[in-house]
Amino acid sequence: MHQKLKSKARTKKQIHATTLLQLLRLGLRLPTAVLEAIAQNVSSIAIAQARTQGFASSTEANIIDGNRQSLEPLSPGQSFQVSASNSTILFQNWQIPSLLWIEPTDGGVVFVGNSWYRGKLLLIAQGNKLLAVNYVDLKQYLLSVVGSEMSAAAPMEALKAQAVAARSYALVHTFRPANGWFDVTSGERHQAYKGIATEYNKLISI
Structure with a gap:
């Protein structure tokens, strides 16, 4: 069992490394901070x-x-x-x-x-x-984004769909940031993000 888990972990890392290599081959010059953010699943x-x-x-x-x-x-x-x-x-x-x-x-x-x-x-x-x-x-960012844009009373499936859309949007802007210093803004120009005030327990299970 332990060997299988290790094998899966290696596979994910290999896929991730391959994706970055493909981007570099396409001529995209990714700053070190962007590469680190991608590797660590961090949004700015x-x-x-x-x-x-x-x-x-x-x-x-x-x-x-x-x-x-x-x-x-x-x-x-x-x-x-x-x-x-x-x-x-x-x-x-x-x-x-x-x-x-x-x-x-x-x-x-x-x-x-x-x-x-x-x-x-x-x-x-x-x-x-x-x-x-x-x-x-990234996951903590999404908790706030979904909570900022949808009510806690929304059906779970709707919240999940919003989380998927928000995650895809965030990842796109990791590769194509809005600015040299950050991926996105916290307002309507990109995705609403209000910190921990808009997190709620229902979102943790998404």
Whole structure:
């Protein structure tokens, strides 16, 4: 039995690798971040853009700059402001060029604007605007998308159909992202995505 499971796992990896190889042979130059997202089934969603944003984490979070150097950790429930100025991120006493990651530990969630989100955040300074991109497991992303676009009272078959359509849409935009920094946005331009507020138990079984 164990050998069969291992064999199936290898087969899936081989199929996945073959798909990527075919895409590369077609001349598609996939950035490293895209390749990693495909391999890990991760979606990246632009969820907010403003000069100053407020953030928090439900658990301790690691604050990491664009060179993957750790700054001071964020305490659970601690809120803080991050701003952008001349493509530089201003965070407490730090001035950080371009990029900043907020990575909750122990399965924590992050707060942006008025919503909580699973996964981690990438903050990008674009001139005097700060773009917040949520990197989240594809399945967790779909829980929020389906919950955002359909009522919990909808028949299970309708929810399943919506989940399949949303997954296909997300995967297409993994290969053809809306922007160099993210696959899709969180609004009507792509798929509605409102974080954990729109998840409900009925969706977990899909």
